[in-house]
Every structure is written in C-alpha cells, then in structure tokens.
Amino acid sequence: MADDLEDKIRKNAEGPAKASGDAGSVEQHPLPNQIEADRYLASKAAAQSKKRGLRFSKFVPPRVN
DSSP states (O other): OHHHHHHHHHHHHHSOSEEETTTTEEEOOOHHHHHHHHHHHHHHHHHHOSSOSOOOOOOOOOOOO
16 A cells, blocks of 8 residues: 555656646646655665664773683
C-alpha cells in the first residue's frame, strides 16, 4: 500500500500540472514542488534502508590494574 502511494506521488510529480486539448497547452508543476516531491521520495527510501546514516557508539578504555 505504501508503494502505491509512492507511485501515485511520483506519477503526479512527473505529469503536467495543467493541460488543454486541441491546439495543446501544457504547464508543468513548479520546480520547487518537483524538488520537494523528490526530497520526500528520497527520505522515504533512506528511512527504509538498512544502513544507518549516523551511528553513536560509546568507547570505554580498558582498565589498568
């Protein structure tokens, strides 16, 4: 189901915002909207990735007796 939503968002972002018939008139989505859709899809893909972008670890030095 999540893939269906992602596909719908991708198709809507790739398709024209407006279109007319006969002689034809097409208007694309504004560039900021296309960039925002790309960021959204990229963040979803990154969140589902098994690799973590940032990992915190605690280092404990060995004790000296």
